[in-house]
Amino acid sequence: MNFDFSDEQKQLRDTARKFLAEKCPPKAVRAVIEGSAPYDRELWKGLAEMGFLGVAIPESYGGTGAGHLELCVIAEEMGRALAPVPFSSTVYLAAEALLIAGSEAQKQKWLPLIASGEAIGTLALFEGRGNPSPQSIKLAASNGALDGTKKPVPDAAIADFAVVAARTGSSGRDTDISLFLVDMKADGVAAKALGNIDPSHGQAEIVFKNCKAEPLGSAGEGWSIVAQVLDRAAVLLAFEQVGGADRALEMGRDYALDRIAFGRPIGSFQAIKHMLADMYVSATLARSNCYYGAWALSTNAGELPEAAAAARISATQAFQHCAKNNIQVHGGMGFTWEFDCHLYYRRANATALSLGSLSYWEDALIDRMRKRNAA
């Protein structure tokens, strides 16, 4: 047994951390949040050059073929740096959907473009309020044309293509849902950016009007593909969340060491120490759940659905907890635009919802545990 990343994977983490510290300081995140660009193009290009965009894409499709453990390592660093690029939508959602269900031609066309940073992809799943479910998908596909609206869709306003979940039947079963691949430059598709609590990642609405689309995967298999993509993305996003949680904890710790009040560093008061200790506990539990998720993801283990839900719940809460209490440790300064605390608070709370909310994953975890117990 070795329940840890390998030395090579740890080296990759150090490389990624160094690269992001240089290319993605808080100033770069702020540039996107304050509206000067929809995402950091230079950083995106740099990530492609480093081979980070194609780390889990096989060499035959233009990636480095390193694997999903390596992608987990990079995800953690992306979360830590709050990288303002469409990494999660392109790499965790679109690329994973293509790898699971894409035809040879689709993979040949899009995966090399993803790896080289020339294509941004996304998954158009949600249609307004609510969590992922086949029943919530109303957008209709008939004769290869899509009609309807998706929102919120991550990074849709800057995407080159989208994987779209659409209704192709009305039997009331999961098999009513099929996936389609849409070129965002096609006729009949229009994306419009929507305001969201974390502007370092865009959210948008896409309106489809008689939009020609090619199927992705077999008809009626859409929901089963979406479920797999969500589980895989849950693990990867959980690593981003753990990276963010760790950074928020460090910021709180550093401030508590530096700030003097009542004639002593505020980190010497037990009220502050215990708050930071509790943040460390949640971040540690989340990290351990994530490691198990990484193992399940990288080995395609039968345990993946349960491991993914546990990692997602644990990491969501750890990031929210650390980001919230980081502001509290900072006091009034933590509530200023100038300090970076709110960047983590925004990201923590947006990420908590982006793949389905906490209660959705809690439900999923309990269902999956019961299934295992019954077996």
Add this chain to the structure above:
Amino acid sequence: MNFDDSPQEAAFRAEARAWIEANAPKEFEAELSKASLGRIRLQKHDIVEVAKAWQKKKAEGGWVCLNWPKEYGGRGASAVERVIWQQEEGVYFKLTSPFQIGEGMCGPTLMAFGSEADKRRYLPRIASGDEIWCQLFSEPAGGSDVAGLRTRAERDGDHWIINGQKIWTSGAHYADYGLLITRTDPAVPKHKGLTMFFIDMKSAGVEVRPIKQANGMQEFNEVFFTNLRIPDSQRLGAVGDGWNVSLTTLMNERMSIGARLATGFNEIFEFCCNLVTEHGLAIDDRATRSKLAQWAVKNSGLKYTSMRTVSALSRGDRPGPENSIGKLVSGAMLQDIAAYAMDLQGASGMLNDPATAEAAGQFQAMLLSSPSVRIAGGTDEILRNIIAERVLGLPGDIRVDKDVPFNQIPTRGR
């Protein structure tokens, strides 16, 4: 990253499994599998006697104190092999509690500070369970503030005369030996005037009085010393170096707990899968599912944290203060889980006679025992201080008594 046994580990697991299959006291398996916090006892047998018999048998087969050197009664096994053994031992692990303080704390301290003769004399008998050890640290005036202890040891030629009182001593009523920390110099600041000894608990001058606990059980004790006379050869470490010696003991405590902490999760999950309430199965209820999911991820988080620790140990790292999270998380879980399981039972949740209570009264027993988990072996508050100071590097609390000679620290006459 993998959970696979290496060929050597797989061979070790197979050997352990076969040995347990052939030797375990199967007549107690059913009863032990139902035992949970606050209820580890057997209906018709004295659990200490059953535990001693199992320990003895394991010692004969070479399956005790696995990571100790062979010459001291151990097996010379690796950290990973020790975990494999624990996994295979399963419910019979519940029979090891009388020996855990000896194996996890007293033995390692003796190994670090005892003479070669003492190590050969005492360690193999700790391993075999022939002699049980207890740890005499806490005092009425020194719980979380262990270094505030007052039990005096005064030199008398080649001997020491000991007077004072310890408290919260688990197992003192059946222990043969004890690891004892005393104050030998009250004129220096509190951490500097301490000295460690080991004593024969059956000596004249040692009196053990059981304490009836809040949950009605009696597992720990007060221990009184009246002119207890011990030879200087029973001193461990230098005179005045007792605090450092105790840190070795406590660091090993962190290694011995952690791996197999009870959280109550498996118990409440099973309970909710089967409980029919007026609204249907408990596990179909939205609020219950949310709570179960919260506990589930803490439970798995602890499990995988301890696996990460084992991986680090097998690389040769030392157990660090980060292991403090285990008890901090599991203690609160036990208390919350017990209360919630009883909430689901409604008014009948008040009942705790195993014959008539819901789930044979296991959650009631858990509720009444759980406060002790959050106190014993370092309170939640002390553990948070340890994490804050030793893991996160925050400043220590301002200690007004740190540089004051012990006999000048104000006590308000208590």
